[in-house]
Amino acid sequence: MARAFVTGATGQDGSYLVERLLAEGVDVHALASPHEPVPAIEGVEVHVGDLLDGERIRTLLLEVSPDEVYNLAALSSVARSWEQPDLTARLNGTAAAALMESAWQLQEHTGRAVRFVQASSAEIFGEPELAPQGERTPVRPLNPYGAAKAFAHLSAHVYRQRGLHATSVILYNHESPRRPRQFVTRKITSTVAEIALGRAETLTLGNLDARRDWGWAPDYVDAMVRAARADQAADFVVATGVSHSVRDFAAAAFDRAGVPDWEARLLVDEALVRPADATELVGDASRARDVLGWAPTVPFEELVGRMVNADLAALAD
Incomplete structure (x- = not known):
């Protein structure tokens, strides 16, 4: 063994x-x-x-x-x-x-x-x-x-x-539903779930334009x-080879939770912006694909949706 x-x-x-x-x-x-x-x-x-x-x-x-x-x-x-x-x-x-x-x-x-x-x-x-x-x-x-x-x-x-x-x-x-809430992605999905259930009014984030390969x-x-x-x-x-902005992540979360007119609920706090933050990171996983036979299986919108669904279910318990 x-x-x-x-x-x-x-x-x-x-x-x-x-x-x-x-x-x-x-x-x-x-x-x-x-x-x-x-x-x-x-x-x-x-x-x-x-x-x-x-x-x-x-x-x-x-x-x-x-x-x-x-x-x-x-x-x-x-x-x-x-x-x-x-x-x-x-x-x-x-x-x-x-x-x-x-x-x-x-x-x-x-x-x-x-x-x-x-x-x-x-x-x-x-x-x-x-x-x-x-x-x-x-x-x-x-x-x-x-x-x-x-x-x-x-x-x-x-x-x-x-x-x-x-x-x-x-x-x-x-990401996944197991990501701790102090991470921006889980902060987004958990807060959006609270907004959808009437337990919160707004979502406050830092740099909405930062792009990541999720x-x-x-x-x-x-x-x-x-x-x-x-x-x-x-x-x-x-990596997946596709980048999205933090704003995109929030938009996908609001969409999955069925929250209309969400733009007014999304706020920016300059204090949450990091001292130095890369504007865009997107990876080329060609070697992993060719050598390891690896490929991502879950697209961006589904990933966000799974996290939102998990947070909605947790709040409903």
């Missing part, structure tokens, strides 16, 4: 990944932070450890001895990264590199291949000069989150040179698993 070690198992992507691996019969082990209540994940052996404690994690990884390592743990909010840039650098950057070192040492110790997947982000590209972006697009982050993710992304290349099957999956924005989170988890099991490790952009 294959064995996998997953960090960030309770997050949006991690929860879908764990479900996927368990369905395949994989023996799943997950890392839980000692600073939070230890989650009980059915079918998963949970280990308590601080990802910032490199020696503890190295010992744990040698004990668990997984075939696959998926590093999804991160401080995942760009806005919060401006508030805690030092923590972001350590957790999203150097801790990821330390985990790769641990996987490499495990491989050296056992003589058995270990496959490592690093969850990267389109934020590593910052404000790219060309669209769409691919694996050869220059790495020029605009915020602490992107800078830390860039370090981890480049570290995957370094460890490939050492012989570790290390893959960096450059994930463009991907996909369905379980599709992106599928790309991670395919990348882990590819014959050759490489970097892979995972």
Whole structure:
């Protein structure tokens, strides 16, 4: 039986990944932070450890001895990264590199291949000069989150040179009903659901013109698993290839919820605009399509609709 070690198992992507691996019969082990209540994940052996404690994690990884390592743990909010840039650098950057070192040492110790997947982000590209972006697009982050993710992304290349099957999956924005409400997409769908049910009057956002390439989170988890099991490790952009604005996202949400004349309900608060924000990020997933056989399955309007429907159902309970 294959064995996998997953960090960030309770997050949006991690929860879908764990479900996927368990369905395949994989023996799943997950890392839980000692600073939070230890989650009980059915079918998963949970280990308590601080990802910032490199020696503890190295010992744990040698004990668990997984075939696959998926590093999804991160401080995942760009806005919060401006508030805690030092923590972001350590957790999203150097801790990821330390985990790769641990996987490499495990491989050296056992003589058995270990496959490592690093969850990267389109934020590593910052404000790219060309669209769409691919694996050869220059790495020029605009915020602490992107800078830390860039370090981890480049570290995957370094460890490939050492012989570790290390893959960096450059994930463009991907959403689901499991996305926490502090993210703009879930803020939109949950607030729109409240407006549709008469529990709120307006939706207040920041930059409505920022454009992103939004996909369905379980599709992106599928790309991670395919990348882990590819014959050759490489970097892979995972994206739909189509961008939409924040305004488009809000419009689709209002449409699915059946709210008429929604423009008057959509407000802008300049305080919510980030210090630096890329105007458009859209990815070229040709390599993932050609090498991994991967393709997105859920179009933009359906993605937004599923999130709105889930929020309407939750409020109706």
